Amino acid sequence: MPLRDIIGHRRLTTLMSRAIDRGSLPPTLLFAGPSGVGKWRVAQAAAQAVNCLEPVRDADGLPFDACGRCRSCDRIARGVHVDVIALEPDDRASIKIDVVRDVLSRTGYRPFEGKLRVVLIREADTLETAAQNSLLKNLEEPPPGTVFILTTAVPGVLLSTVRSRCMRLRFGRLTAAEVALALVRDHGQSERDATEAAPLSDGSIGQALSLSDLDIGGLRDLAMRLLQQTAGRADTQSRLQAATSVVAGLSKKEERTDLAAVLRLAASMLRDIEALNSGADQRVLANPLLTDDLSTLARSFAGDRARLAFGAVDRALTALERNAGTKVVAEWLAVQL
Numbered sequence: 001m002p003l004r005d006i007i008g009h010r011r012l013t014t015l016m017s018r019a020i021d022r023g024s025l026p027p028t029l030l031f032a033g034p035s036g037v038g039k040w041r042v043a044q045a046a047a048q049a050v051n052c053l054e055p056v057r058d059a060d061g062l063p064f065d066a067c068g069r070c071r072s073c074d075r076i077a078r079g080v081h082v083d084v085i086a087l088e089p090d091d092r093a094s095i096k097i098d099v100v101r102d103v104l105s106r107t108g109y110r111p112f113e114g115k116l117r118v119v120l121i122r123e124a125d126t127l128e129t130a131a132q133n134s135l136l137k138n139l140e141e142p143p144p145g146t147v148f149i150l151t152t153a154v155p156g157v158l159l160s161t162v163r164s165r166c167m168r169l170r171f172g173r174l175t176a177a178e179v180a181l182a183l184v185r186d187h188g189q190s191e192r193d194a195t196e197a198a199p200l201s202d203g204s205i206g207q208a209l210s211l212s213d214l215d216i217g218g219l220r221d222l223a224m225r226l227l228q229q230t231a232g233r234a235d236t237q238s239r240l241q242a243a244t245s246v247v248a249g250l251s252k253k254e255e256r257t258d259l260a261a262v263l264r265l266a267a268s269m270l271r272d273i274e275a276l277n278s279g280a281d282q283r284v285l286a287n288p289l290l291t292d293d294l295s296t297l298a299r300s301f302a303g304d305r306a307r308l309a310f311g312a313v314d315r316a317l318t319a320l321e322r323n324a325g326t327k328v329v330a331e332w333l334a335v336q337l
């Protein structure tokens with residue numbers, strides 16, 4: 001996929017395109033950022049752009065990009081280009097030193113068919129320590145004609161010697177609209193399913209895809225009812241009842257996963273409410289299907305309340321991740337909102 005087709009990360013894809021255009025791409029790059037936001041795709045797109053046989057100029061605002069169709073682009077997309085080497089974790093979630101040594105033994109030669117040899121290392125944090133050490137010399141003095149691109153969601157796990165030898169690009173989370181777009185375009189989801197899943201995704205396409213087993217419509221109703229039942233400054237008794245009905249609506253087998261989803265949905269609704277209260281355009285809402293209900297709620301959550309409620313939901317999520325009971329978390333939150 002060419003750089004211009006990457007969803008989101010426009011600043012970074014522009015930066016890469018410019019560097020490739022000028023021939024000033026740093027030979028050692030570290031793409032750091034949450035998992036599932038597209039770091040690997042950008043790495044592959046960069047490999048295509050540097051090796052494309054018919055590069056495109058000034059495409060969609062990018063000075064230089066791959067065509068996406070030539071023999072080289074096609075081979076890179078299929079993972080069979082001799083000069084674009086992708087290292088990915090094995091089924092034990094690790095990249096072994098033997099594999100790295102084998103790749104490094106090939107970087108001593110000029111690229112065979114490409115302009116640049118590109119070594120892509122996915123989830124570089126899974127490189128064994130010995131494998132990282134064996135890479136060091138190459139990262140320090142990259143062989144001529146070779147570029148290394150490492151991707152990771154947890155750069156802190158890499159040896160500091162590896163980190164310090166790479167130029168780091170920070171990838172942020174995608175907006176809900178970008179996640180929805182990716183789900184429809186690249187993963188065949190319907191507009192409706194995508195729009196429902198996106199607010200739960202925490203800005204990660206990967207996370208959105210992992211939600212496909214959840215009854216998102218049902219969980220969204222639970223989140224909405226929780227906000228509605230606590231909106232009118234209800235007394236403690238009715239707040240606790242609201243919590244009870246949330247817990248009763250969760251699937252018994254996946255209670256924790258379901259409640260976490262309800263909390264994330266409530267958080268994204270509160271963010272929308274804050275946006276509405278600050279006069280933002282309705283088109284920026286993460287939950288466009290709920291605009292009417294959210295506008296009604298916005299009056300009750302005026303002033304600081306939406307922001308404070310958002311903070312409470314965030315703390316409830318943290319408590320849930322630390323294994324607090326679902327009932328306790330739901331009740332605590334219902335009282336705080």
Ligand SMILES: [Zn+2]
Pocket residue numbers: 051052053054055066067068069070071072073074
């Ligand atoms: Zn091409």
